[in-house]
Amino acid sequence: MNHTETIIRIFSEIFEIPKERINIETRRKDISGWDSVGHLALITSIEDELNITIPQQQWKNLDSISKIVELVDTIA
């Protein structure tokens, strides 16, 4: 199952950015608010929403929406 839409919605809510400005290519360096605390909020919100656990050792590598979607699709 592809979770792109869900992840973009969560991203939009956390960083208060319109969904239209986010896409699968969005990277961490493109979003000023996507700092370490924002990253924590993003990952834990995705975990809660999809009822999954993303291993902490993977968190650092998730620096774009595409990487998050790719990983979540394999877990959920």
Next chain:
Amino acid sequence: MFNNPNSKWFQRLNYRFYGIRCWLNRKRLHNTKNVTIISDNCMAGFLCSDLGLEFNTPTLNGAFSPSDYIKFLSNLDFYLSEPLSFSTDPERGCPIAQISDIRYRFTHYKSNIEAKAVWNYGKRHINYDNIFFIMTEKERCTLADMQAFDELPFKNKVILTHKPYPNLKSAHYIRGFEQQEHCLVTSDFVLGQCFGKRYYNDFDFVKWLNQNTPNESH
């Protein structure tokens, strides 16, 4: 040049050396597993970032008033079990949470959802066996607040103060705010130097954290 905090070179050199300072401090730190740092301002966030610690605290990049912080610590379990009711700080535009009769300002957050997610994560990951408490003598902090903090039944606690308080066991005097009535921003770089020293570096947090290890705390 190094007395002007807005100078390009002051910032550039301090950030460069700050990275080295953090690297050295991480090498010195032994107590790295499941550490919880609770603070009344952004100190917990700064220390976790400086030392590469996980964010095992709900008090990350936010602030309590001194009196609310004392209430929070005096009844930690109760306040952590209470729901957050959000409004917006009229001055800063950031989320503020009402938690029963106290308030916590999520200073560096973009949304209530982000604030709630980080608070809940930190709450779930508190390690009461390896927990540290920091208070800063900031604006509106009274001697009574500091005395109340000093008397809390926690082993690992420190108050960063703008002058010596010999009668407070937990007090640590941070140099540089002698002309003030309280500490200003302790995370600012110390004026007149370029070696990446922030005011809070006057206290040896690494030594303090190393004094407790999970094995010793039982």
